[in-house]
Amino acid sequence: MKTLKTKTWVLLLAAIFVLLAGIVLLQRLTEKPARTASVWVAGKLDRTLDLTTDGVYRIETGDGWNELTVSGGKVAVTAASCPDGDCVRCGAQNSGPPITCLPNRLTIRFSASGGVDGVAK
Amino acid sequence: MKQMIALLTAMILLLTLPACGAQPARTARDREVFAMDTVMELRVYDSSDAVLDEMDAALAALSRELNAEDDNGGLYALNRAGGGENAALADLVRRAAALSARTGGALDVSLHLASLAWGFPSKRYSIPTEADLTELANHCGMRLVSCAGDRITLQNGAELDLGAIAKGYAADCCRAILERAGVSGILSLGGNIQTVGKKPDGTDWTVAIQDPDDPGSYLLTMTVTGTKSVVTSGDYQRFFERDGARYCHILDPETLSPARNGLRMVTIVADEGFLADGLSTALFVMGLERGIEFWRAGNDFEAIWLTEDGTVTVTEGLEDRISYKNAEVVRR
Secondary structure (H helix, E strand, O other): OHHHHHHHHHHHHHHHHHHHHHHHHHHHHHOOOOOEEEEEEOOEEEEEEEOOOOEEEEEEOOOOEEEEEEEOOEEEEEEEOOOOOHHHHOOOEOOOOOEEEOOOOEEEEEOOOOOOOEEEO | OHHHHHHHHHHHHHHHHHHHOOOOOOEEEEEEEEEOOEEEEEEEEEOOOHHHHHHHHHHHHHHHHHOOOOOOOHHHHHHHHOEEEOHHHHHHHHHHHHHHHHOOOOOOOOEHHHHHHHOOOOOOOOOOOHHHHHHHOOOOOHHHEEEEOOEEEEHHHOEOOOOOOHHHHHHHHHHHHHHHHOOEEEEEEOOEEEEEOOOOOOOOEEEEEEEOOEEEEEEEEEEEOOOEEEEEEEOOOOEEEEOOEEEEOOEEOOOOEEOOOOEEEEEEEEOOHHHHHHHHHHHHHHOHHHHHHHHHHOOOEEEEEEEOOOOEEEEHHHOOOEOOOOOEEEOO
């Protein structure tokens, strides 16, 4: 009886171990980088955008305004009050270097950096 | 039985460890700063914001002092007065003059009037006539700049524009702050990358170079060990287009017109920010062949060139550090 009880315990714990190992492995295999973009105004986090949900956002920065459009998993500055329009010319992005609007002091940063610590440009 | 249970329990606990993560002793602390007419990203691995605060203040002061358009700064006053006494600026201009001489004049910090004529500071662009450029040549050139002690003299109305070295110099100042505090970090001063020390996990820094044709992509990535400065100059950051032609903000001192010599960009990797910044501009002006010869004559930097035909050329010291597979490698 005692032997049977011990075996049951061992089997039970082994089953739990295998189950947990399976869950951890599954999580690792299916893990995807979060597709978000953080919007910063004058060095402060203004909001985080979910790039999987389409939408249009008007950001008032104090120095001007920028219209951000999330579509197809990417974000673009589609209109802005800045005189040069450099931010609009960056087009739609979902990774890589930040989109910057210097006159309005707005930057859009991406969660997916590809393991890069810094971008020379 | 007890041993078996203990063993299995230990294994289950081991599985949960990755969720805890390997936290560095000092955590990453980030700050975004708008200075020197650009955005700067500061990341340090520290236990407080003290170093970030110190760098923030230093960058604000340098931004004011070194900007030819800031009427509260030392450089603006110097340009208006045709010179003056300013120990810090005199030291910087003296170093710039030495680097200018070393590069055969390809680096020139006396072109402010030419830059104004093209409209780069104001972004109200125009194309000077040949007569304008001939007249400007009388007021531009390092021959018109001299330093004696703390005094800078600008002859014939010449004006200084330190844009080619200011961010590199600022990177050196920030690096000194980090090293004094014994803190590692990575800084992007408007795209000038400065690494300081080691990453907390002991791995190399990974620095990407932006693809000139796609701001959201990288041309390549490279590994950087320890403290280095990585600076890129190209025709794609500040430019304007007229009638299908592109005019970039980097002026050729010989023509006082935007440099155009078959290059899209040059990246310099050096120990010192000032050197990397100044050389990236100078080598962009030189073009590929002259730049390679210049690299062979020295031993204090490595370089990457991207030509208009899409060819990447890299000096041998970076050959094993870059992700780009089909680069031309130049050797000494």
